[in-house]
Amino acid sequence: GDSVTQMEGPVTLSEEAFLTINCTYTATGYPSLFWYVQYPGEGLQLLLKATKADDKGSNKGFEATYRKETTSFHLEKGSVQVSDSAVYFCALSELLTGNQFYFGTGTSLTVIP
Amino acid sequence: DARVTQTPRHKVTEMGQEVTMRCQPILGHNTVFWYRQTMMQGLELLAYFRNRAPLDDSGMPKDRFSAEMPDATLATLKIQPSEPRDSAVYFCASGFDRGGTNYGYTFGSGTRLTVV
Numbered sequence: 120g121d122s123v124t125q126m127e128g129p130v131t132l133s134e135e136a137f138l139t140i141n142c143t144y145t146a147t148g149y150p151s152l153f154w155y156v157q158y159p160g161e162g163l164q165l166l167l168k169a170t171k172a173d174d175k176g177s178n179k180g181f182e183a184t185y186r187k188e189t190t191s192f193h194l195e196k197g198s199v200q201v202s203d204s205a206v207y208f209c210a211l212s213e214l215l216t217g218n219q220f221y222f223g224t225g226t227s228l229t230v231i232p
Numbered sequence: 233d234a235r236v237t238q239t240p241r242h243k244v245t246e247m248g249q250e251v252t253m254r255c256q257p258i259l260g261h262n263t264v265f266w267y268r269q270t271m272m273q274g275l276e277l278l279a280y281f282r283n284r285a286p287l288d289d290s291g292m293p294k295d296r297f298s299a300e301m302p303d304a305t306l307a308t309l310k311i312q313p314s315e316p317r318d319s320a321v322y323f324c325a326s327g328f329d330r331g332g333t334n335y336g337y338t339f340g341s342g343t344r345l346t347v348v
Binding site: 153155161162163164165168208218219220222224225 | 265274277280288323
């Protein structure tokens with residue numbers, strides 16, 4: 120069945136450091152891929168998405184490229200800020216499974232000044 | 233910005249009581265999901281609807297949980313009777329599927345339920 124695996128946290132970085140959060144997936148067909156972010160006490164917010172292979176999603180300095188050959192969708196940011204501290208969830212959905220979301224377990228990021 | 237509205241934001245109740253959580257999806261969205269989030273289990277899909285029809289509620293304990301969409305502007309999740317293990321944050325999300333492509337769902341702020 121469909122699933123998402125993301126790197127375990129927590130991750131602690133200094134401000135302006137480079138961020139990578141790994142995400143790999145298993146899917147039956149051709150999924151859309153997403154990164155969601157959850158700030159403390161809030162719901163999940165869509166950060167970026169990619170709907171087909173080789174697409175790059177980007178938002179707020181974050182990027183992720185849909186790599187079909189490696190079934191990956193790693194999240195990157197060149198210079199993190201304290202305000203990026205949150206939990207990040209990788210997710211997929213595809214028509215074959217009714218477009219429901221399959222979420223990873225989440226990766227907690229703390230950025231220290 | 234359009235948003236998914238969930239009420240109440242917080243609920244503390246005694247074991248055995250009925251709990252009803254409500255969700256107002258974004259106008260025009262045709263798909264609604266209910267998720268439960270706990271530290272131990274992460275995000276669990278409980279139920280989802282498309283065009284108000286239930287598509288999958290296999291993740292929901294049927295003996296005590298029920299989910300409905302009485303109209304396009306309201307989705308409800310009910311627990312009767314509630315138990316301490318139901319303590320969690322319950323999220324509603326809505327979105328629009330077009331041509332089979334998922335363009336991403338918008339989540340509400342959640343209902344934090346504590347059953348004592």
